[in-house]
Amino acid sequence: xxxxxxxxxxxxxxxxxxxxxxxxxxxxxxxxxxxxxxxxxxxxxxxxxxxxxxxxxxxxxxxxxxxxxxxxxxxxxxxxxxxxxxxxxxxxxxxxxxxxxxxxxxxxxxxxxxxxxxxxxxxxxxxxxxxxxxxxxxxxxxxxxxxxxxxxxxxxxxxxxxxxxxxxxxxxxxx
Amino acid sequence: xxxxxxxxxxxxxxxxxxxxxxxxxxxxxxxxxxxxxxxxxxxxxxxxxxxxxxxxxxxxxxxxxxxxxxxxxxxxxxxxxxxxxxxxxxxxxxxxxxxxxxxxxxxxxxxxxxxxxxxxxxxxxxxxxxxxxxxxxxxxxxxxxxxxxxxx
Numbered sequence: 001x002x003x004x005x006x007x008x009x010x011x012x013x014x015x016x017x018x019x020x021x022x023x024x025x026x027x028x029x030x031x032x033x034x035x036x037x038x039x040x041x042x043x044x045x046x047x048x049x050x051x052x053x054x055x056x057x058x059x060x061x062x063x064x065x066x067x068x069x070x071x072x073x074x075x076x077x078x079x080x081x082x083x084x085x086x087x088x089x090x091x092x093x094x095x096x097x098x099x100x101x102x103x104x105x106x107x108x109x110x111x112x113x114x115x116x117x118x119x120x121x122x123x124x125x126x127x128x129x130x131x132x133x134x135x136x137x138x139x140x141x142x143x144x145x146x147x148x149x150x151x152x153x154x155x156x157x158x159x160x161x162x163x164x165x166x167x168x169x170x171x172x173x174x175x
Numbered sequence: 176x177x178x179x180x181x182x183x184x185x186x187x188x189x190x191x192x193x194x195x196x197x198x199x200x201x202x203x204x205x206x207x208x209x210x211x212x213x214x215x216x217x218x219x220x221x222x223x224x225x226x227x228x229x230x231x232x233x234x235x236x237x238x239x240x241x242x243x244x245x246x247x248x249x250x251x252x253x254x255x256x257x258x259x260x261x262x263x264x265x266x267x268x269x270x271x272x273x274x275x276x277x278x279x280x281x282x283x284x285x286x287x288x289x290x291x292x293x294x295x296x297x298x299x300x301x302x303x304x305x306x307x308x309x310x311x312x313x314x315x316x317x318x319x320x321x322x323x324x325x326x327x
Contacts, residue, residue, distance in 0.1 A: 089302070109233050112233040116229055116233075118295065118299065119296055119299070126222070130229075133226075134230060134233060137230060137234075
């Protein structure tokens, strides 16, 4: 009689646990569904944000080059813009002001790249090709973007890096 | 901030017109640490040396860049174009400047101004010379040895 009572209680407990488990599983499934939907929405938002950022950058680049070199296009426009904004000379002046060693290295590299651009014969396809290769070396533009995103450098340094990025982004190999 | 447009156009036109001429016969300048002048190589090799040297300079390898710049200078000096020979002299000065060898840097910049005054590289060299002259020359400290270390 006692054993039968115990079995009955155990069965009831088991049934209660089963129901609780089913409820919890349903709740977790619902939460997971919501999380997946939110992640998808966030991913869409991030993709949209990146596309918008990229568009804004292209517009800023076009505006910068149009103001600095209104009658020129391509590498010539970039060369004129860099010369008029004295980018290479500013590199030499501002390298000392950079707080991080990585930023100082980037600016030292930019001084060489921008001086090469200044000296470049923009009618020489081979020289243009060599210049594109120089710009793409060691992920220079990506490193500039990282420093700009961190926002830890003085304003004058950040402006120099941004202007350099505007001038150098999109330099392609001729071949 | 904006330079005079007409002057710039004239400079570009002059450089373009003179760019087709062969470079004046110019030995690799003395005082740059080379034991003897670099031997002239073919035009293709000069281009390769030049590109390699610029890439080294961009990586901050100023000392290593001197040798390919000297070889490229010898090649451009022999076969042209003069514009590239002028650029080699500029970059040799630039590398020496970065290595704190002021005398050598000035010698290369002055040689560039003397032989290739019409080129853009000469304008940049002139600006760098003026900036160097405006800065007081700070002698490099002697390396610490047991004799010169403090407290000895």
